Amino acid sequence: MSMWEYANPKLFMGWTRPVLPWLFWSAGLCLVVGLVWGFFFTPNDFRQGSTVKIIYLHVPSALMAINAWLMMLVASIIWVVRRHHVSALAARAAAPVGVVMTLIALFTGGIWGQPMWGTYWAWDPRLTSFLILFLFYLGYIALWEAIEDPDTAADLTSVLCMVGSIFAILSRYAVLFWNQGLHQGATLSLDKEENISDVFWFPLLVCIAGFVLLFIALVLMRTRTEIRARRMRALQARAARA
Amino acid sequence: MLKVENLTCARGGMPVLSDVGFTVEAGQALVLRGPNGIGKTTLLRTLAGLQPAIEGEVDYPEDQGAYASHADGVKSALTVAENLQFWADVYGQSDVAADVPPGGTAGQPPTAAPDRGFTPTRGRGLHSVLEAFDLDELRNRMGGTLSAGQRRRLGLARLAMIGRKVLFLDEPTVSLDRASVSLFVDWLKAHLAAGGIAVIATHIDLGLDAPELDLTPFKAAPDLGGGADEAFL
Amino acid sequence: MIALLLRDLRLAVRAGGGFGLGLAFFLIVVVLVPFGVGPETELLSRIAPGILWVASLLAALLSLDRIFALDYEDGSLALLATSPLPLEGAALMKALAHWITTGLPLTIAAPALGFLLSLAPDAYLYLLISLLIGTPALSVIGTFGAALTVGLRRGGLLLSLLILPLYVPTLIFGAEAVRRGADGLDPTGALILLGGITAGAFALMPFATAATLRINLR
Numbered sequence: 001m002s003m004w005e006y007a008n009p010k011l012f013m014g015w016t017r018p019v020l021p022w023l024f025w026s027a028g029l030c031l032v033v034g035l036v037w038g039f040f041f042t043p044n045d046f047r048q049g050s051t052v053k054i055i056y057l058h059v060p061s062a063l064m065a066i067n068a069w070l071m072m073l074v075a076s077i078i079w080v081v082r083r084h085h086v087s088a089l090a091a092r093a094a095a096p097v098g099v100v101m102t103l104i105a106l107f108t109g110g111i112w113g114q115p116m117w118g119t120y121w122a123w124d125p126r127l128t129s130f131l132i133l134f135l136f137y138l139g140y141i142a143l144w145e146a147i148e149d150p151d152t153a154a155d156l157t158s159v160l161c162m163v164g165s166i167f168a169i170l171s172r173y174a175v176l177f178w179n180q181g182l183h184q185g186a187t188l189s190l191d192k193e194e195n196i197s198d199v200f201w202f203p204l205l206v207c208i209a210g211f212v213l214l215f216i217a218l219v220l221m222r223t224r225t226e227i228r229a230r231r232m233r234a235l236q237a238r239a240a241r242a
Numbered sequence: 243m244l245k246v247e248n249l250t251c252a253r254g255g256m257p258v259l260s261d262v263g264f265t266v267e268a269g270q271a272l273v274l275r276g277p278n279g280i281g282k283t284t285l286l287r288t289l290a291g292l293q294p295a296i297e298g299e300v301d302y303p304e305d306q307g308a309y310a311s312h313a314d315g316v317k318s319a320l321t322v323a324e325n326l327q328f329w330a331d332v333y334g335q336s337d338v339a340a341d342v343p344p345g346g347t348a349g350q351p352p353t354a355a356p357d358r359g360f361t362p363t364r365g366r367g368l369h370s371v372l373e374a375f376d377l378d379e380l381r382n383r384m385g386g387t388l389s390a391g392q393r394r395r396l397g398l399a400r401l402a403m404i405g406r407k408v409l410f411l412d413e414p415t416v417s418l419d420r421a422s423v424s425l426f427v428d429w430l431k432a433h434l435a436a437g438g439i440a441v442i443a444t445h446i447d448l449g450l451d452a453p454e455l456d457l458t459p460f461k462a463a464p465d466l467g468g469g470a471d472e473a474f475l
Numbered sequence: 476m477i478a479l480l481l482r483d484l485r486l487a488v489r490a491g492g493g494f495g496l497g498l499a500f501f502l503i504v505v506v507l508v509p510f511g512v513g514p515e516t517e518l519l520s521r522i523a524p525g526i527l528w529v530a531s532l533l534a535a536l537l538s539l540d541r542i543f544a545l546d547y548e549d550g551s552l553a554l555l556a557t558s559p560l561p562l563e564g565a566a567l568m569k570a571l572a573h574w575i576t577t578g579l580p581l582t583i584a585a586p587a588l589g590f591l592l593s594l595a596p597d598a599y600l601y602l603l604i605s606l607l608i609g610t611p612a613l614s615v616i617g618t619f620g621a622a623l624t625v626g627l628r629r630g631g632l633l634l635s636l637l638i639l640p641l642y643v644p645t646l647i648f649g650a651e652a653v654r655r656g657a658d659g660l661d662p663t664g665a666l667i668l669l670g671g672i673t674a675g676a677f678a679l680m681p682f683a684t685a686a687t688l689r690i691n692l693r
Contacts, residue, residue, distance in 0.1 A: 290557050317482070
């Protein structure tokens with residue numbers, strides 16, 4: 001039984017080429033419009049002042065940090081089941097983007113919390129969960145880098161991603177449990193589900209859209225680079241054999 | 243019976259041999275020949291199930307395969323007897339039934355000694371295996387103190403303990419002196435006579451009178467599709 | 476399968492320091508902490524559960540990267556893979572051997588070290604119970620990490636990076652159980668959750684480990 005499916009990287013390179021500039025431009029547009037609108041054209045919140053506007057960076061980046069991992073999970077499963085090479089490379093490509101999103105979420109989360117907590121960092125359940133997610137990303141990237149054979153690396157990192165996803169979910173609930181503990185203290189909840197009026201909501205949507213487009217554009221671009229790297233490997237192997 | 247059809251095997255993503263096919267009947271051996279690097283090890287590993295094939299079919303009675311290579315899995319901190327007993331336990335062979343009593347030799351009348359023939363589904367007892375491979379004096383020596391040849395003999399003795407019918411052997415006689423080689427060949431002949439099969443990659447002449455298969459014609463074309471990197475070009 | 480377990484235990488004992496090394500490391504880490512944070516009893520008593528649990532994690536990590544590496548290098552792993560023993564079972568036995576040589580001695584020694592850290596008297600029982608329930612999870616999760624890094628030369632550090640995030644839930648519930656015990660509260664909730672994670676790990680990880688070993692044996 002043949003377990004080898006022929007990836008069609010050529011097709012991928014073909015359709016991403018014209019699409020990519022559009023993606024970058026629309027991402028840029030959304031981001032500029034959304035951020036300017038959000039930062040400068042919305043009223044200050046009566047309670048949290050003007051620093052609350054950091055949510056226009058924090059919420060989209062936090063969303064993308066999680067979605068990047070989900071995308072990696074789906075891509076890993078596709079690789080394991082269908083052996084579609086582009087899928088494995090896309091997962092690899094998405095990881096650093098996810099790391100950066102997580103870092104942005106962490107920093108902006110600290111900035112948001114500072115007026116309330118008096119400090120830039122607190123072991124709040126959400127921030128802590130993102131810190132753990134950051135560590136998962138690091139491990140995933142490190143494993144890709146450590147294994148020489150690309151297909152073995154793809155297989156191992158896929159298993160890691162799947163196992164890690166289960167533990168990431170477990171950690172989320174463990175951290176909630178851990179933080180509530182005895183020391184009820186301040187409900188340090190940066191709850192997104194607070195009732196946000198439309199005035200704030202629309203620019204937020206635009207920012208989220210911008211981040212999503214940016215993520216897709218970056219992942220596609222990085223995947224193209226990974227494909228080129230593999231091509232180079234194949235050409236070098238051919239030259240070595242000749 | 244071992245049947246191989248249309249087999250393409252790969253190592254590290256690169257196809258190594260393509261379209262390999264042969265049949266080995268019970269009681270027969272097949273010797274693999276070819277220059278270094280042609281893919282004898284890859285083929286044996288694929289047959290043993292350690293490596294997935296790109297294409298093709300391998301057919302032999304389920305659970306009857308066993309693999310042996312130069313990495314013989316001898317543990318330095320275990321004695322010779324302990325090493326063998328471990329594998330006997332893993333393969334579910336107990337150390338009693340087919341054992342030749344200590345002091346029993348070929349000179350004993352057949353009725354007094356248990357069947358010295360090799361039964362394909364039960365390995366021989368520990369003592370008789372140690373004797374057959376001339377390891378009896380070494381039975382309580384630590385694996386780490388053995389010479390290369392002794393370790394090799396121990397690795398081969400494992401095959402006698404586990405009682406599997408279809409054997410895939412990769413260079414079994416490396417480090418063995420002539421006397422040891424003939425011990426091994428004697429045991430192998432008994433294994434074949436009892437209905438076993440052996441596929442052996444070796445550079446020397448074992449004196450087995452077995453068909454040989456030269457792997458050179460099966461060498462895979464380098465740009466045969468399916469190689470991991472090749473798919474990107 | 477028992478044969479594999481017994482063999483590994485025998486090898487661990489004969490390799491010298493099989494049971495002792497992890498234990499010594501545990502002791503050293505715990506002893507270092509007061510030097511780091513100061514000898515004030517009240518402080519030590521408050522952080523004792525956490526310290527003991529973190530030290531257990533680190534001690535468990537120590538011997539993980541050799542679980543499969545030795546067998547991989549001398550070829551026994553490939554031979555085990557072609558044997559009638561299912562690789563999942565082999566993974567489980569390896570984890571069990573690791574627990575018996577590391578987690579179990581740790582668990583037994585922990586109360587003595589808790590004494591050094593002025594652990595509250597009510598907490599000792601829960602320390603024992605939580606470690607007893609939690610350290611098997613550490614072994615079985617760690618075995619998965621060892622399988623991932625089995626072919627690598629300097630796999631130890633990468634192993635730590637991969638495994639420690641996976642240890643977080645066990646650490647949280649384990650330490651929390653001891654803390655609640657120390658404060659005189661009911662730790663049952665934490666212990667049950669801890670047990671759930673261990674049970675889940677035992678159900679899932681052998682399969683993940685076996686799949687990983689097969690990939691690495693190719």
